[in-house]
Amino acid sequence: xxxxxxxxxxxxxxxxxxxxxxxxxxxxxxxxxxxxxxxxxxxxxxxxxxxxxxxxxxxxxxxxxxxxxxxxxxxxxxxxxxxxxxxxxxxxxxxxxxxxxxxxxxxxxxx
Numbered sequence: 001x002x003x004x005x006x007x008x009x010x011x012x013x014x015x016x017x018x019x020x021x022x023x024x025x026x027x028x029x030x031x032x033x034x035x036x037x038x039x040x041x042x043x044x045x046x047x048x049x050x051x052x053x054x055x056x057x058x059x060x061x062x063x064x065x066x067x068x069x070x071x072x073x074x075x076x077x078x079x080x081x082x083x084x085x086x087x088x089x090x091x092x093x094x095x096x097x098x099x100x101x102x103x104x105x106x107x108x109x110x111x
Contacts, residue, residue, distance in 0.1 A: 015035075016083055029045075038053065039053045039061070052071060
């Protein structure tokens with residue numbers, strides 16, 4: 001029975017998250033990485049909004065540690081590693097409404 005349940009690959013130690021702004025909603029584009037103990041949340045185009053939390057010591061995410069250079073570097077490395085592993089690339093139409101995207105396609109087709 002154990003042979004069936006035993007994973008063939010090592011369990012991952014981090015999770016890459018992406019949410020892309022939709023033109024009709026106010027929520028911004030968010031890119032993040034989550035490990036067992038930490039979470040780094042970035043908002044492309046808004047570096048000042050970056051959030052970094054130590055989930056082991058601050059499970060309610062009340063203290064932003066983004067100014068902790070050493071911790072930030074560790075999580076940024078994990079972020080880069082995970083985004084590369086999933087082949088992440090920023091879509092061209094992030095944040096545009098459907099109408100804006102269609103207009104852009106028509107202009108591009110004319111050129």
